[in-house]
Amino acid sequence: MKPRMLMAAAGVLAAAVALSAPARRRYLTWGATPEEAAGPLPGDDLLPGATLISTRAVTVDAEPGAVWPWLVQMGSGRGGAYTYDWIENLFGLDMHSADEILPQFQHLAVGDVLPLGPNGPHMRVEVCDPERTLVFRSTDSAWVWIFALRADRRGTRLISRNRITSPGAGRARRFLYEVVMSPGSLVMERRMLLGIKQRAEGLGRSAEPVTVGRRG
Known part of the structure; x- marks a missing residue:
């Protein structure tokens, strides 16, 4: 079989695996019950x-109060995303994952808008219920x-x-997302969740209390 035919066959096989029900469950619901x-x-x-939904989860051996500070300081030019910074920064996202609580980024409130790189849509805070729920919505309303x-x-x-x-995306774009982007997002988000877990568990074991402010 010629190399091009081998590559095409491998591509078809990879797509079939990525679109299979077990694989989809794996990368769309990693860690979640x-x-x-x-x-x-x-x-x-x-x-x-929403046409694409993923729910992923991890158990953190610490109280919600030790997890919350790491969430509210996330973002471009802020506390980063606790994932693979070098990959994020290939897209110009200015992510630098912090290993400490940054007091200047602890005062998050509904209506705050955070940048997501120089060219992407911004993320607006829609729900900010301390130690319970934090929800962002992109300014283009697509995420x-x-x-x-x-x-x-x-x-926790x-x-x-x-x-x-x-909106308006064709079948080819949807297929590309299903085969490439969805599995890839698991790699990044798994690293993020485990990064938060590691940091929060370290904070939970710390003898020094951390005061987290709230605005609004």
Whole structure:
């Protein structure tokens, strides 16, 4: 078989695997229980017609109060995203993941608008319920990102849900997202959730209390 034919066959096989039901469950619901993946979260109503939804989660061995500060300081030019900075910065997102609480970024409130790189849409804070729920919506209304904190006997369940729609997008673009972007987003978001977990657990074990401010 010629190299081009081998590459084409490999591409078809990879696409088939990426679109299979087990693979989709894996990369769209990593870490989440069936109840978390299917259940409602505050902010779902901000984009009811989402065509792509992912719900991923991790257990943090710390109280919600140790997780919340890392969430509110996230963002471009702020506390970063706790994922692979070098990949984020290939797209000019100016992400530099912090390893400490940054007091200047702890006063987040509904209506605040955070940049997402030089060319992308900004993210507006739609829900800011301390130690419970943080919801962003892109200024082009195509993306809602929900963080929910739920205390349990082990500490905190940190749930991240992305609701995305692409108005007017053709089948080719949707296929590209399903085959490439959705699995790729798992790589980045898994790293982010584990990065928050590591930092929050370190904060939870710290002997020094951290005061987190609130505005609005």
